[in-house]
Amino acid sequence: xxxKFYITTAIxxxxxxxxxxxxxxKIVADVLARWHKLKGDEVFFVTGTDEHGKKVQKAAEKAGKxxxxxxxxxxKKFKEAWKSLNxxxxxxxxxxxxxxxKVVKEFIEKCNKAGDIYLGExxxxxxxDCEAYYTERDxxxxxxxxxxxxxxxxxxxxYFFKLSKYKKFLLNLYKEHPExxxxxxxxxxxxxxxxxxxxxLSISRTSFDWGIEFPLDKxxxxxxxxxxLINYYTATRTKGKEKFWPANLxxxxxxxxxxxxxxxxxxxxxxxxxxxxxxxxxxxxxxNGQKISKSLGNAISPKILVEKYGVDTVRYFCLRHFPFGDxxxxxEKALIARHNNELANKLGNLVSRVAGxxxxxxxxxxxxxxxxxxxxxxxxxxxxxxxxxxNLKKNLYELSNLVQKSVDGLIEEFKFDKALNEIFAxxxxxxxxxxxxxxxxxxxxxxxxxxKESILKVAELLSPFIPESSEKIIKQFSxxxxxxxxxxxxxx
RNA sequence: UACAGUAUGGUGUAAUGGUUUAGCACAGUGGCCUCAUGAGCCACAGGUGACAGUUCGAUUCUGUCUAUUGUAACCA
Numbered sequence: 399x400x401x402k403f404y405i406t407t408a409i410x411x412x413x414x415x416x417x418x419x420x421x422x423x424k425i426v427a428d429v430l431a432r433w434h435k436l437k438g439d440e441v442f443f444v445t446g447t448d449e450h451g452k453k454v455q456k457a458a459e460k461a462g463k464x465x466x467x468x469x470x471x472x473x474k475k476f477k478e479a480w481k482s483l484n485x486x487x488x489x490x491x492x493x494x495x496x497x498x499x500k501v502v503k504e505f506i507e508k509c510n511k512a513g514d515i516y517l518g519e520x521x522x523x524x525x526x527d528c529e530a531y532y533t534e535r536d537x538x539x540x541x542x543x544x545x546x547x548x549x550x551x552x553x554x555x556x557y558f559f560k561l562s563k564y565k566k567f568l569l570n571l572y573k574e575h576p577e578x579x580x581x582x583x584x585x586x587x588x589x590x591x592x593x594x595x596x597x598x599l600s601i602s603r604t605s606f607d608w609g610i611e612f613p614l615d616k617x618x619x620x621x622x623x624x625x626x627l628i629n630y631y632t633a634t635r636t637k638g639k640e641k642f643w644p645a646n647l648x649x650x651x652x653x654x655x656x657x658x659x660x661x662x663x664x665x666x667x668x669x670x671x672x673x674x675x676x677x678x679x680x681x682x683x684x685x686n687g688q689k690i691s692k693s694l695g696n697a698i699s700p701k702i703l704v705e706k707y708g709v710d711t712v713r714y715f716c717l718r719h720f721p722f723g724d725x726x727x728x729x730e731k732a733l734i735a736r737h738n739n740e741l742a743n744k745l746g747n748l749v750s751r752v753a754g755x756x757x758x759x760x761x762x763x764x765x766x767x768x769x770x771x772x773x774x775x776x777x778x779x780x781x782x783x784x785x786x787x788x789n790l791k792k793n794l795y796e797l798s799n800l801v802q803k804s805v806d807g808l809i810e811e812f813k814f815d816k817a818l819n820e821i822f823a824x825x826x827x828x829x830x831x832x833x834x835x836x837x838x839x840x841x842x843x844x845x846x847x848x849x850k851e852s853i854l855k856v857a858e859l860l861s862p863f864i865p866e867s868s869e870k871i872i873k874q875f876s877x878x879x880x881x882x883x884x885x886x887x888x889x890x
Numbered sequence: 891u892a893c894a895g896u897a898u899g900g901u902g903u904a905a906u907g908g909u910u911u912a913g914c915a916c917a918g919u920g921g922c923c924u925c926a927u928g929a930g931c932c933a934c935a936g937g938u939g940a941c942a943g944u945u946c947g948a949u950u951c952u953g954u955c956u957a958u959u960g961u962a963a964c965c966a
Contacts, residue, residue: 408966409966410966411966412966413966414966448966451966453965453966454966520964522964561963583894583895583960583961584960584961586894586895587893587894587895587960587961587962588961590893590894590961590962591961591962591963594962596963597963597964599963599964600964601964621964622964622966623964623966626966651966652960652961653965653966654966655961656961656963656964657963657964657966660963661963661964681959681960719902720902720903721903724896724959725959725960727902729901729902731901732901732902732916735901735902735916735917736915736916738927739915739916739917740915740916742927742929743927743929743930744929744930746926746927746929747926747927747929747930748926748929748930749926750925750926750927750929751925751926751927751929751930752925752926753926754925754926755925755926758925759925815903816904819903819904819914819915822915823914823915829929829930829931830930830931832925832926832930832931833923833930833931833932834931836923836925837925838923838924838925838926839925882926885927886927887927888927889927
């Protein structure tokens, strides 16, 4: 039977345009989705946009557009950005979608039936100019950090969710299912914060109207977070998709950890819905060493980066250059170096020289399982299968299988950088093989067969990461007559 | 301020309480080769933040310091 794999990304808030930080997470999701498909799993991959809330309403006002039009336009930009990166979700969900609104309302009613929602008063320190509440930390001495005015103590009627009730449940969840919060550092952080105690959550608003109507009271709209989180569940409430719940993996940035690891499981438990299996809370990208922010003006559109460097190079770099989970730096110089050295010189050149040799000399089909061993002088790591040997003796067939196993294991652990490193170590071995066999002199057709098979293996392993180029390689080397093709990666 | 994490050659990273040479990649230097995208192969050089401690022995464990990152609830 096929395994099912349901993966989601954070849905992006449409008050600003997509940048490489958003893209990073979507690339990872797409790689995982493709990899699971390759393994034969039945995959459901959902991403989308979060479109309600006051900030969006304000951004629309500022742009001088009706909110509906504004969100349509911004959502489109996100969609297009993912398309340009070859990120292909099975559904792009917008929180303004009809089915989502319906599911949210039903969800809230379920929580209400469970006795977890009550009417109360939200009290906070409010700046009338900002139209926003500030916490004591953001505004010490209760002075608005923007307007330097004294904040008003304000009370507002609001419905609350009994989050405090779920403290024990949550702590138990983290204990029983450590994989619920990855990586570990984020789990520890969350545990210690939850231990300090939980306050009930204000989940409705009356001060503006851009949101989903609160089903228990028409005077209220639903607080954005309560609405947004439910999107993951919504996507599985359509025909044929029900079986995908619970989600196998929610990918999210570390700024979202609290919402996904505390609010979300409590909400689901309240509504009587199964919990997702894993949330992976990754770090942020910098851009050329600087934090990405509007004010710095460095929030460059992913589309522009793709035009500049190519889809596969951007995808490759994002996964290769930094360990997934920590913060990373999208450094353009490093990207160019990796493009030239790794994609062009190692992979591109190997493909080109082998294709050229086959084109000229032909190839002889044989059982390469029985081909002779090569001594691999390079210290190929193969971390996951505990083979850390210098002067390893294997033939290319055996080695490619070891690499495959190692890569599979590493991807399951979210160690994409290492997985790619191993694939490229194998590419190095192939280049050494051409050299040591002096194929251009010997015209060794059997060796060329081995190399053909090895390159096909490499292309398969790389296909989740760099789908476009991998497809080209597979096409080129599966042909009856292998020909020297076009250059795969032009140097930058 | 509190709590937590990190600190490895020019850069990005890997590993280990002790195989008398801390691995890999890029950049650097020298050589070989010419099938290939001035690519490929071989070799050389360069490193464990600071100060103590535990130990026969620490890069690896402990402490202090310094630097840096994260978290500290309504921020999508």
